[in-house]
Amino acid sequence: MDLPIFYSEEDEWKKVMLMYDSALREVSTKLEILNNEFKLNHQYNPIEHITSRLKSPQSIAKKLQHNNREITVENIVKYINDVAGIRIICSFTSDIYRIADLIAAQSDVNVLKVKDYITCPKPNGYTSYHMIISVPIFLSDTMLNVKVEIQIRTIAMDFWASLEHKIYYKFEGNAPERIRKELKECAEIVSFLDHKMLSLNEEIKLYNPDSELEHYREVLSESFQSTIRESYGTIIEEEEIVQVVKEVKIVEESADTEESSKQQEESLNSKQDGWQEEGQTEEQEKKQGRPESLADALEMVEEAKEKNKFFRFFKRNIINEEMDKM
Incomplete structure (x- = not known):
């Protein structure tokens, strides 16, 4: 008699990929919110663009075989940290560390590992900032922390990495020594270019006449936001709304009475001094x-x-x- 099958590797694989896809959506949303906030508060967006991908089954299998691991769902979850990957492209190297700090500061983000290839480039010249984080994914009956790899680069770093990958792919990872040397020199040029562009950007900021005014605007905005921060996650009951409306009406009536008294006094004074224009209509007074x-x-x-x-x-x-x- 055939025994019933209670476990399917294929079903488990689909569940795992659902988790990684959900984690990609979660992190992408966080990054979009951060970028939109920057554009609103600073009139500047540090993120040029964001790409995301799920590692293909072929790449996953190749990586496991390279590390002498058996191809199982359990080993994929345990040993492959970049099944879900996000790449963030920035304008300047200073933006890379700023974004990394903002991601790490999220209360539900757990930073598992960091590799800074900017301060310590790879031997071939590769530069980038890598983070492996985990984010909570809430299901109907449980919560799982799922790993996501984040790569943060400048436009110049991404340009070099993309071309280097294409060249090495053509040589199947065994590029001639001369080609590798030339690529290393190009990486050094890219690093110099990033440094030069950052220096120019910092110098431009010194010539901005509105920088001090912008600072005060940010301080005032933060002061205002702090007064309403708790209101975002609270509900005011109907009785409290009625009370607030009553208080507003009292303020309005008091202001109207005060304004009416002032208008009467001003009107009387203007008539006495001959300031009232004779041809002014009631409609023009309303538009005032x-x-x-x-x-x-x-x-x-x-x-x-x-x-x-x-x-x-x-x-x-x-x-x-x-x-x-x-």
Whole structure:
């Protein structure tokens, strides 16, 4: 009698590849968020582009055989650290270490191994920054930490590595000595180019007249964000919303009363001094104070903040305009 089969190597392989694919998506999303934040806060994106891949079965088998390991699912998970791989291409070498630090600072990222081939290049001249990390993948009944290899390079480093790989592939890994020497010299040129471009970029920053203003803007933005940081993950109950609305109405009514008194006083003074223009219509009076451009709106926001009338300004000039567009 045939016994039932409770284990399938093929099914286990599919589950493993699902885990690695999920880990790639997880890390890619993290990197996209970091890059978008940089573009928003600094008007500069350190990441030129990102590529990801799952290692092919042929490459996995070849690597296991090279290390004298049996081709099993267990050995793949244990000994192959780059089944899931992500490559990040940056503009400058300083961006490489900045991105590496940001990745390592993520609370759910565990850095397992780092290889810095920038400070210590390979004998053939290869330069790059490698990280092996693990990220949690949550399933319906469990959580698994899955390994991902991250390679971070500059554009120049990636250019050299891509061509070097193609040349060595043609010679099946046994390139002539002269070719290897020439490639090593090209790697040194690439390293010099990266260093030169970084120095130029740092010098350009010194000539930026808005650098100090940008610093103050970042400080103010961080101060504002710290006041609302806890609100992102909290819910305000309906009773609390009603109370907030009541408080806002009280502020609005108080501001309206104060403004109305000032307007009456100004109107009386202007009539007495002959400043009131005779041909001004009621429609023109209504249009007064409504911003005609984004710059005018921002200026009015600052004025309203200073006078504690931000809620009234927001309601009358922003909400009403959006309602008119509907």
